[in-house]
Amino acid sequence: MKYLILAIFVLSTQLFASLDFISQTKEFFDSSLFIFNEKSISLTNIIKALLYIIVGFLLGVIYKRWISKITQKYKDMSMMSIRLISNIGYYIIILIFFMSAFRSLGVDLKSLSLIAGALSIGIGFGLQTVVSNLIAGIILMFERTIRIGDIIEISDTLSGTVTDMRIRSTTIKTFDNIDIIVPNSSFIQNNVINLTLEDRIRRLHIPFGVAYGTEIEDVRTVILDALEKSDITYIKNDEDKKPEVRMTLMNSSSVDLELVVWVNRDTKQKNIPLKSDFLILIYDALRANNISIPFPQLDVNMKQNDKV
Numbered sequence: 193m194k195y196l197i198l199a200i201f202v203l204s205t206q207l208f209a210s211l212d213f214i215s216q217t218k219e220f221f222d223s224s225l226f227i228f229n230e231k232s233i234s235l236t237n238i239i240k241a242l243l244y245i246i247v248g249f250l251l252g253v254i255y256k257r258w259i260s261k262i263t264q265k266y267k268d269m270s271m272m273s274i275r276l277i278s279n280i281g282y283y284i285i286i287l288i289f290f291m292s293a294f295r296s297l298g299v300d301l302k303s304l305s306l307i308a309g310a311l312s313i314g315i316g317f318g319l320q321t322v323v324s325n326l327i328a329g330i331i332l333m334f335e336r337t338i339r340i341g342d343i344i345e346i347s348d349t350l351s352g353t354v355t356d357m358r359i360r361s362t363t364i365k366t367f368d369n370i371d372i373i374v375p376n377s378s379f380i381q382n383n384v385i386n387l388t389l390e391d392r393i394r395r396l397h398i399p400f401g402v403a404y405g406t407e408i409e410d411v412r413t414v415i416l417d418a419l420e421k422s423d424i425t426y427i428k429n430d431e432d433k434k435p436e437v438r439m440t441l442m443n444s445s446s447v448d449l450e451l452v453v454w455v456n457r458d459t460k461q462k463n464i465p466l467k468s469d470f471l472i473l474i475y476d477a478l479r480a481n482n483i484s485i486p487f488p489q490l491d492v493n494m495k496q497n498d499k500v
Contacts, residue, residue, distance in 0.1 A: 241297050251289070326360055338362065341354060341388070342386055361376060362374050362379070399440070399448065400475075406483055417477075418473055425456070425464075445486050451474060
């Protein structure tokens with residue numbers, strides 16, 4: 193009985209001590225560290241705000257992974273659309289939790305919005321180009337006039353394949369394997385030729401010339417036979433897209449013709465035909481059949497003036 197009373201006494205003492213420790217710990221975390229916006233800020237408020245921020249970042253990452261997983265089922269969605277949806281949702285989640293963190297610290301969100309509005313006006317004037325590129329990126333996402341894998345021409349010196357599209361800029365890989373970063377506003381403000389927007393089948397015009405006196409029908413037969421026997425990939429079995437040889441001009445030194453041929457510019461093909469391939473074929477065919485390929489010539493007649 194004596195030992196039982198002693199044990200109860202010891203347990204009671206420890207219980208009161210632990211309760212006292214918990215009370216002291218709670219008092220420590222709830223004690224005011226400083227005053228902000230006429231509100232006392234404690235260690236508990238700071239920890240709560242940090243937890244809001246951490247949870248916001250974690251949920252944002254989970255959201256990005258979830259979007260990436262569900263969009264794998266939709267093969268028709270462009271990469272730019274996926275990234276835009278992913279990034280917008282990510283930043284919205286973080287913004288919501290940041291606002292909750294500020295609220296837990298006693299920050300008046302109304303006054304914060306006024307400050308943010310004033311700053312946005314000042315920053316807006318300095319970031320007009322960035323904002324225009326962002327808006328252009330959103331427009332491109334919804335219109336889908338340019339997609340990854342498209343072959344485009346922006347100017348006489350810039351053409352290539354779209355390899356990446358971001359909210360601010362687009363990456364174009366030229367045919368010389370050079371990556372060029374183009375601001376998205378360029379696609380809205382300037383004329384852009386998309387060679388593969390609706391159909392990847394294109395018609396090529398390959399010009400060449402023969403000497404005067406050459407039978408045009410012989411030239412046509414030689415070129416088309418050589419094309420038929422070649423291993424160049426082009427459209428053969430479509431009645432509306434058969435290759436043709438046309439006469440275009442009677443020039444000063446030559447009879448000008450062109451080979452018109454339809455090709456598929458699908459980037460998934462291993463061998464995409466180039467204009468150079470057809471030019472080489474034409475040159476070899478004319479040379480093999482002894483058809484003269486002219487070049488500019490100038491005859492100079494010297495007149496002798498005889499004086500007695």
